[in-house]
Amino acid sequence: TAVQESLRRIRAASELNAVLSEVETGEQVQALERRLAAGEALPLAGVPVIIKDNLNLRGTRTTCGSHMLEEYRSPYTATAVQRLIDAGAIVVGKANLDEFAMGSSNENSAFGPALNPWGKDRVPGGSSGGSAAAIAARLAPLTIGSDTGGSVRQPAALCGVYGMKPTYGRISRSGLVAYASSLDTVAPFALSAADLALTMQTMSGHDPQDATSLQEETRFDGPLDLSRLRVGLVREGQQGLTGGVQASLEQMRSALETAGATVSEVSLPHLKHAVATYYIVAMAEASSNLSRYDGMHYGRRAADSKGGAVPSMLHTREEFFGAEVQKRIMLGTFILSSGYSERYYTKALQVRRLIAEEFERAFEDYDVLLMPTSPFPAFGLGERISDPLAMYAADVNTVAINLAGIPALNVPAGFEAVEGERLPIGLQFAARAGADAQLVALAAALE
Ligand code: GLN
Helix, strand or coil: CCCHHHHHHHHHHHHHHCCECCCCCCCHHHHHHHHCCCCCCCCCCEEEEEEECCCCCCCCCCCCCCCHHHCCECCCCCHHHHHHHHHEEEEEEEEEHHHHHCCCCCCCCCCCCCCCCCCCCCCCCCCCCHHHHHCCCCCCCCCEEECCCCCCHHHHHHHHEEEEECCCCCCCCCCCCCCCCCCCHHHEECCHHHHHHHHHHHHHHHCCCCCCCCCCCCCCCCCCCCHCCCCEEHHHHHHHHHHHHHHHHHHHHHHHCCCCEEEEEECCCCHHHHHHHHHHHHHHHHHHHHHHHCCCCCCCCCCCCCCCHHHHHHHHHHHHHCCCHHHHHHHHHHHHHHCHHHHHHHHHHHHHHHHHHHHHHHHHHHCEEECCCCCCCCCCCCCCCCHHHHHHHHCCHHHHHHHCCEEEEEEEEEEEECCCCEEEEEEEECCCCHHHHHHHHHHHHHC
């Protein structure tokens, strides 16, 4: 079966470190067989799925790529995952990720980075690097990640697959471990636009467990008629591109024009503040969300936790959180602290509003916006980790989307030869809030 084949491939590709743990499939398969025998028609019957290890699946480990949750077992299943299971999918594994989804290379995982199948000395991107590497290496036909600031689109670009960040609230966040709640989305990877449509359709929809989940239903069908599409090519998104990414952008432009679309440049001047704004909002929210890991409520407790509650909490957090997570908690706490929060946090919320409004205005003139997902293809392991600001700066085109809450996807768009390796390139299309189906239909038309 497909499930057995997927498990065989996961084991054979263990050097990729894409999958942190296998999931016991026996009971899932039996339950599926009973439903099929009862005549249920299931769109994902028997399809193996790998989910990022910050999504809960009842009875399995959910580590979030952290020593803090190394022994944590999920008490319930995330709504998005449950919807896949209800449609017949079988969860076969939990994928590697940057610790608590903080990172752009998967190098912040407490369990070592996943490797890029296109060049094993390179990163798969992050934070959903394991999910991206797994689908690119064909360990499963469908993998799920989470996208708070690009964590599905950027690794999709670096691994040469589709990756979609839905409109905020389109897919329930219930059961996704929170990083920055106002930005977090559950987001799929896929190998074709048709698979993306099916997965999005299956996971989307209102959930009473998530107060921010949207009421409106949406239908994914495609392909889109390109002949009257108005495409805005974002000027600010074109800085510091490699030759290959630049060429791929130009190629996409002429392909769209050949199909009858109009492509013109659009300027979004506030985009230059997106990275600073994003990291202020994300760190502030993270410092609040991660305060629950105190060795009392959730997660592990350090062995030398004598001397009362406070020293015990401090030891626990020092011992089990990695450096990037500790740094973000400290910065986030500072950003929210009295006397500074007006200067940083409140200001960031104001700029966030300006960025969102700038997108809204652009969508009065354009149906979709086009920009590179990442300015460069997959970089080498260890190459950027020592320069966090350079790593953050490369997120410029993805983080703005989360600040605005709008949908965007990565489409595979060719390759660039780098040091004898053939590395994938991805381009990003964004649309107005709610227009998820339009983006998937666009991807189908471009296939
Ligand atoms: N690179 C971004 C960050 O580190 C994006 C993370 C994400 O989308 N989860 O915050």
